[in-house]
Amino acid sequence: MAQSLDRRKESPSQTAGPYVHIGLTPNFCGIGGIYENDLGLAMVNERTTGERIELRIRVLDGTGTPLKDALIEIWQADADGLYNSPAEMRGAADPNFQGWGRRPTDMETGLCVFETIKPGRVPFRDGRLMAPHITLWIVARGINLGLHTRLYFSDEEEANAGDPILARIEHSVRVPTLIAERQGNAYVFDVHLQGEKETVFFDS
């Protein structure tokens, strides 16, 4: 017998269920007066630095039907590529940008809209710059463990071509599943949970 590693196991995940709004966006589902605002609703103010963009995201099930009871969180760097986080050791991020947002998908259309800024580039582990990207975390009824993926930008072709994470995707035909299409100042992004166009999800 060797010594025990004395480690614990991570608590197993369970689905967020159909009533995730009660806990995470209570004002959105009509439970007012407990919290002043739903967390993560407003990401930018007039002093936030960077190009204003809109993300228009849908999550589609295996039949192509948009989920109307999902919740999406995003996490991103500021316009200079700095995260507003204690673990960010490279400098101070824009104090007017927390970098985190949370939105439920619309109960009628399934559309989820974030008003944010375009993030700067963040270095990979070896110092190379990754292409600008936004981390997505998706939970819903029927999703047993929150899904992690990234949104990249269609007008960053050169940066995308050199991105070390996109380069790891064995079947390059799947890379476009992570690239949001620019339409005006908006980026449109469909997350496919299953099927030919299934989004590349991460284990990181």
Next chain:
Amino acid sequence: MSAEPGSNRTPETGAFFQRDRQWHPPAFTPGYKSSVLRSPQKALLSFDNTLSELTGPVFGHAMIGERDNDLIHNFARPGESAIGERIIVHGRVLDERGVGVPGALLEFWQANAGGRYRHKKDGYLAPLDPNFGGCGRAISGEDGSYAFRTVRPGPYPWPNGPNDWRPAHIHFSLFGHGFAQRLITQMYFEGDPLIWRCPIVGGIRDKAAVEALIAALDLQSTIPMDALAYKFDIVLRGRRSTLFENRPEGN
């Protein structure tokens, strides 16, 4: 960097331990029908954390209201309180190294004592309690500890199989120090016979993993003539030391 105001902790920057996906329920658990069309089927892309996963938002104690951790009163009319078995839920947020996780945001939500959610999608015939909203939140202390007061939620039937009932449960959402630690789970109650009959719980393959989600009755922490107590510890991913990881660029 932006340490939490008033905190003098040195932030950790090591990568998180890989997730044991045999321990978590898999995406596809056909006994839970909603998972069938919502489960990715292709292999996940695995990679060691980058800064995008190592970092995460910080939530200060200042955002927490006085009644945020008191579900018995935070939606109730003045002088009134929610109906049901009064309980205290408390425990610690730890990581896989057994270290307390301070400053973790916990958000919780649940049905009322009759098993009914305050949500337009819930049509169960049990009545709403006008004094119960069903949500609360807390930020863990320096040792990772947290506590809140609520009523024990009721079990309820749900459309899955012809006669499936959810065991009494409280949903938990957790932020640790990095976005890769983000976790949503559910807490169950010691002794509930519905736990082992539930298709959502049944997605977890390992009995020990299910038991890690069952809160123990904690008589020592009850308040006599007031509230029973349940103890529920939550474990988030641990992280490596960065001692040998200061690699120069290009290495």
